[in-house]
């Protein structure tokens with residue numbers, strides 16, 4: 001009788017999803033609705049060390065990323081907004097998944113299998129980051145994987161002809177929170193040959209999203225070459241050595257130290273680094289950033305041949321972010337693992353063309369430690 005009543009009590013007080021006393025490491029809540037009536041959800045992934053990432057199904061945007069400093073104090077290290085309306089009102093790709101083709105396509109034109117395609121010229125004379133309604137502005141379908149490593153799978157079906165691109169593209173992005181790592185695993189298939197270049201566009205400030213400029217962060221990029229550009233940021237086609245230039249981050253450098261030596265306006269880095277000649281099967285270390293005051297260290301590993309380093313040069317204080325913080329120039333930096341800009345028009349660059357029967361894959365890992 002006594003045994004029976006203990007069992008009964010246990011059953012009554014047990015959480016609905018089983019007898020486990022472990023806290024849930026992935027939670028879902030509503031984040032509002034788009035003007036088209038599509039519901040947007042927010043997912044919070046946490047690990048045992050307190051690292052936490054918040055992702056919304058609109059644009060696959062990472063809205064918050066909390067990591068500990070050298071004393072274990074958590075800070076949110078990505079720029080972003082705190083409500084859907086602010087994201088809908090427009091923002092410079094804060095935390096978003098970018099595609100179908102991230103970065104610039106010269107004059108918004110390319111030719112594939114003898115046919116010319118025209119994209120929206122939304123960045124001066126060029127096309128940038130997927131067009132008017134790129135993957136950063138669509139609502140993705142989400143499923144969760146719990147267990148030891150919480151993961152969020154986002155799926156999106158991009159229609160044949162969407163934003164001017166050929167072929168129906170089925171895209172999947174899986175965010176996984178590991179011990180101290182956030183990994184982003186992309187895959188895609190198509191029914192017609194099409195260019196594909198996906199990336200994650202988080203702006204980081206390892207002192208905290210509200211901590212001011214990132215100029216004093218120390219950066220190392222494991223690339224001896226970069227792709228110089230014209231004044232509209234389209235690669236000239238050359239692959240140059242970084243040696244003797246302000247683009248050399250082979251050894252750790254303070255980000256803002258050589259701003260004065262850079263050409264172009266606005267001042268800052270907006271540069272594609274050549275990590276390797278083609279995609280790698282396994283992610284390899286591409287960059288390492290140290291924030292000296294907090295001791296936070298971020299390493300980026302990727303399978304991609306390139307990484308765009310951008311220092312938030314175009315931020316101008318008109319973006320009011322989380323908690324009303326005004327994001328001024330250099331408030332965050334991006335390390336966007338991807339293929340090179342304008343690859344679709346550049347014969348000497350690794351190809352971004354995906355054909356029917358093939359699967360596009362890319363994996364990038366952001367790893368957080370302290371020193």
Ligand code: BGC
Nearest residue numbers: 092093103270308310314336
């Ligand atoms: C580009 C910048 C651009 C920023 C926001 C980066 O990927 O390289 O030129 O201003 O995205 O759109």
